[in-house]
Amino acid sequence: MRSRAASAGLVLALVASFTASLAPSLARAQAPNPTDPVPAPSATSATSPSTTAASPPADPPPAVTARPPDKPPAPAESPGNDEPPNVEAPVKPAAPEPGILEQITSGFSFGSYGRMIAGSDFRGRPGRDADIVARGSRLDESNYVELELRRDDYWQKTDSRTRVVATLALTNPVFHYSGDFDVTLAIRNLFIEERDLGIKRLSVWVGSRMYRGDDIYLLDFWPLDNLNTLGGGLRYELTESGRTWAALHAGVNRPPGLFYYQQSQRPAPNNAFGATTVDILNRQQTIGSLKLSHLIPLSGNAGLKGAVYGEVRALSSGQRETDPGVFEDVPAENGFVVGAQIGAFTGQRDTHLNLFFRYARGLAAYGEFARPTRLSLERTTDGAQEVLVAAGGNWETGPFGLMAGAYLRSFRNASAALDNDDIDEGIVALRPHLFFGEWGGLSVEGSFQAQQRGVLFAEEPAEGETKAAPTGPLTGTMWRFGVVPFLSPAGRGDYSRPHFRLIYLVSLRDKGARAFYPKDDVFGLREVEHFFGFGAEWWFNTSWNYGG
């Protein structure tokens, strides 16, 4: 009993430390953003019941659907994944006994990512996400929580391991805000993964899975790979050390909307009474991805990491009914993504830097759950493209830490002419921390974001004046400055959680940024925006990427 208890405790401790030591940017927690992640500014508030996403927005397309990280990118001694498996610590002197994870038998575990906030704009309205870019500051993100339940088993007969992961995500409305028994929820993970069955270092998974690589915590953004599909995949570590691996995945999804699905009424068959529904168009998107990653250890716990990534997407042709009995052909669609990542980490205190590049074309440019609009003359997504470069990192020394995140993104939809849904945008964000011992500290955040849209902009004239001719594409910029004192029971560290915090954030919009909003929207009327909130963020023991 004592040995088992001791073993169990040691396992838990090692799992905790193992997960903390994983490769850079292991953040995970998701922003509820299941639908189109719009670049347009949000009309919902952080705490209002109508908020469903961190960056909700209204309209169109693209953007990478990013989820807020859950786990900070603790520099790893070796790249791992979230399995029990091997992963001997590359540089630490190993105990002579077998790897502790090999001693894991079975058990349930629970993990969570969450954030809660009560916010205000100092003008009586709830706090509201004021970013003008798709992935902006997350200080004014809305409430979100993931509850994760896992079951790990070691199968002695086959010397293999399985893990079942079920993650329930919930977001606004919150009962204590609205008084309504109502909530938005989603199943973010429901999959099973095995490792070492038959082939050592090979893991296979099947199910519904958040399947993604490294993130930029500061922007709640997975720039390179961030898929949500129903499917499966396999991952193979080409070397004993696990530093080189390849992951292959295939899955399907089918967002709502006439681009994918149409149901029509028909008389019941066989002269029966009433009507029934028939799926006239029902096509699901097939996505396949391949990622290759290699880590080069340096002295100490430091290392370099590189990855290449590719994705293909396909959607079959079909028919859509325009009038009863009248059909139009819906062409097949396809797309692809190519990308790469290079990173470096010190292995000390989560210090790392990652650079990402991603190019998407066709259907893939619109984003995973997008309902493509502004199509080509042939009514396809052919010609759409997205180019993205991004960087994210963290540096800590002594009582000081600095998080950074930046990206530049250019999206063009499939229609030849520039329009409101063609976007160039970017952000640079920095969040230095000053730690007061181990119990808390003060962080400030500054960001500059800009967005340009494919419409010509002319200022609205004063009453009685004639409107001037447009002077160029609509371009908006915004500076944001935030101050966040926090308490950190888990101790010092930029990625140390939980955090209890106060947030004050001021945003300065130029006239271009104000022009992004419709008439009478206060964000379109105000140059200066305040956000004040107090809240918390936590994460522990959650599943994250597949080891990228």
Place this chain on the structure above:
Amino acid sequence: MRAMSKSVVVISALAALTTGLGCMSFEEQAQGEITLGTHVDDWRQEVIYQVLIDRFADGDAGNNYRVDLTTPGHWHGGDWKGLEDKLDYLQDLGVTTLWISPVVKNVDTDAGFDGYHGYWTQDATEVNPHFGDLSALRSMISAAHEREMKVILDIVTNHVGQVFYYDINKNGQPDNDVFGGGKTGQSPVEHVTEYDPEFDPRGIQSRTSLGESGPAPVVFQYDPATNHVPPQPVLFQNENVYNRKGRTFNFDDLDQLVHGDFPGGLKDVNTSRCDVKRSMVDVYARWVELADFDGFRIDTVKHVEHEFWRYFAQNLRLRLAEQGKNKFFMFGEAFDGSDSLIGSFTKHEVPAHPNDMLLGGDLARENGPEEAGGCPGAAPITGDMLDGVFYFSQYFQAVRDVFRDGQRTAKIKELWDARADNFGSEPNANGTGIAPSKTLVNFLDNHDVPRFLYNGSGVTQFKVDPELALSNALLFLLTEDGIPCIYYGTEQELDGGNDPANREDLWNTGYSTENATFQWVKRLTGIRKRHKALTLGDQTVIWATDHTGDEEDAGIFAFERAGGDAEGSYALAVFNTHLAKTSSTKFEGNVMKTSLPEGSTLVDVLTPDYQAYSLGADGELDLTLLPTTGALLIPGEQVSPED
């Protein structure tokens, strides 16, 4: 830190990557103010082609919002980019001026119909996003100008779209009310729609079953999804700028004609107000300044006071001339068979017509202070109005009655002889430099009448091959005095009936340039361009007849084009409009006499072998034509190899 410093973080090709990130790149001409220019030399030499943008060509699927190709009354997706893409097609056809449907933002949909035609203005200061943005509009116009083509904008000043309803029963919602029991002894049943009630000279009154209670409140709608939102500019959100008298049902009543809402709930603007006049000048001059249009086609001209046209036309010309836009051509649509009425909008005297007098047309008052009912402009108002009008009387009496129905050709001569009396005979100051009587816009059909080839219900049936009749009518159109206007699709032999059947999608034709009518128009526009007589020459009828039976000359009509500014160029057009009989240019020994001397040679450039005729004594020409055919005779020495 040491580890970090040793680490090599390679930022690979960031510069290359950033160049791969696109920057928004609009053409230079799409931004900022543009320089206006005068792109026309002489409007008489132009051939106008009417384009219904929504139906002409779809060049950008990105603006295909709510497109429904299965329903004629809905958006179909045509846009300015599509028109620009097809300029080569139009240039090949030989047309030189494009009249495009209105560009302003419309009520998007109403009562199951969409505002695809452009005549339901909601925001006169914004482009209609269904057709593109300002960049696309400018690009199209610029591309047209590069091809020496001009662009005329269709504008509406008489009314706006269905932007408000009359709250007759004052219940705060738009209703279809029913009054009256309809039984014996009871009042008759009346259906009254608050969107479009019938005309009331007092203004629409509020009422319930208990009786009337004064003017009905006007309620501006607010449904952004269908763009039923208050109109722009802001002036037009003031209910007092509307006449608020309800729908015209008797167009012979002057009050209804000028002050009634246009059927379909289109709210009539009080164009007698000075602020309205100034706003209209400002709004539409601005469109020229933004996009460099070369002229206006003005909708529903007869529904607006002459006084308004005097103010509008003169002040617009002055404002545009200051910016280098001269010879700006403004012609109007007065859908009426009365020559005196449609011509009155081109005359120079005040009052120009009994309607003008009855509505108070008076230059002294018009030039007086606003408080006295005047509206001083940039310069003293004179009698000048429009540079031209659609020759509707000719449409009814010549195109329909003669070329389609084979009635007596003398009607045409009688009509033309009245021109001098009915139309302006002097150029307008700061105008085109040409008398309006010389720049009437001639047409065979348009978006408001059945196509010439239509042979269904509601029109007399063709008694001859319709395409033969069309060819003859096109010959008439492209040789007579005035500016020809060809409705899109004519060259593709479209044959739709009344609206919306006559607004077919041109892309369904494949834009064929090989069909007979396209080739015929192309040939005629080429001949017209090469022979100044057909554009700048005076017009003299040398044969017209009352005969429509078996007489020798039944159906014959002939006119010369010569003199004027034609510089010696000469052309003779001869038509046999009889539907069944071969006829000749003579009757009972009397042979048609031309103005050319005996022995002159005239060549029919429309015959394959260039049939030549030698004129007899007194320039006589005895020409025989098959039914529904014509001849175009040019002096032998003036014939071009390209003819």
